[in-house]
Amino acid sequence: MKIGKLNFKALEIDARTSIAADLTDEEARGIYAYEFTDGTWYVGKSIDVRDRHVQHMHEYKDMEPPLHAKTMYWAVVRGDDQQLDYAESAAIAWFESRGYSLRNVMKTGRPRGNMEVVVDTGAGWGVPIPWERGRLPESTRPYSYEEQPKMRERFEKLKKREDYSLVIATLARFVRNTIPAPADTAGTLWVVTALPSTPGRLCCISCQNVETLVLFKENTFGQVAPWGFVNTKPNDDLLIPDPNALGAMDMQIGFYENLRNCLSYGFAGIGTMCDAFSSRLMLDCCYRVNSELMRKGPAMFRRAHNPYLAEAIIEEASKESTWSVEVPSLKVSRDLLTAAEQLDFVGIEEVEPLEAGA
DSSP, X not given: OEETTEEOEEEEOTTOSOOTTTOOGGGSSEEEXXXXXXXXXXXXXXXXXXXXXXXXXXXXXXXXXXXXXXXXXXXEOOSOHHHXXXXXXXXXXXHXXXXXXXXXXXXXXXXXXXXXXXXXXXXXXXXXXXXXXXXOOOOOSOOOOOOOXXXXXXXXXXXXXXXXXXXXXXXXXXXXXXXXXXXXXXXXXXXEEESOSSTTEEXXXXXXXXXXXXXXXXXXXXXXXXXXXXEEOOOTTSEEEOXXXXXXXXXXXXXXXXXXXXXXXXXXXXXXXXXXXXXXXXXXXXHHHHHHHHTTOSOSOGGGOOHHHHHHHHHHHTTOOOOOBOOOEEEOOOOOOOSGGGOSOOOOOXXXXXXXXX
16 A cells, blocks of 8 residues: 555554564654554554554553454654654545544544544533534533633623624524534533633634634724634535625635644624524534534633633523525535645635535
């Protein structure tokens, strides 16, 4: 098997612990891919795969149920650690682009593959994070938090704004339709800030370590007219909503190391953004981002979480309906990542207008 410049050879291991006799010292540094008996795969890197293999086999044996690796594909990588990291990313992208179900959590657009996943919130319970928005789980417990005077002060300041009701309506529609079990996951798998220290920001929703929705206090002309952007990904059919149909002012490729191939829709006013969240396809594309990030684990900006704003959002979201308005869509062409030079982002080529809701 060949992936770019990586030449993989197969080792039939059938869950055996040691491969020390299969590889020399010169062959032990590189990229490996396990094929498991349940049809899933795992891709990794190591400076000495013989030692790493022993660790993996013990980990898999202790899983419930145990995981059995039947074949390991191995490719030697010369060069420094950065080249080894690039090679791993290229291999993950290759497997993923060809429909393999990867167990990898990082460096992949489908963390934990196609498996049913319950993510530990770190608060004593787990929450299922499905890929399909139609299976979005409801909250199972009331939202609770400890008092934080500084966060309350920021929230009260936000509430005094004339546009507060529109801000809450926009955030609530987004959370209601794109965040799994929002009361169960608030402050753990997703966080929201209110008047953060970042200049110009009104509030921000983040999952894992990526902002997925950002609202600003004023526009680039200095007018007090809140605006913002939301990060999306194409759905499984590579469809995205036509930005013109949504009233978006632009659509750009987002540059996030932990969220490849995302598209950021910018809105000159948050009222327009709120209206955009009436689109089924827009919500699907927003959920594609949130689910990917939440399947990677807890949010990294939990200290910045404002529980008072989260409570207001969750309360308003409980009044919201689900939405299924159809809008014209675009087809996105996808470049396959097969070499280190292509690792950063999938390019967005010419987009082809389709029928509404196609």
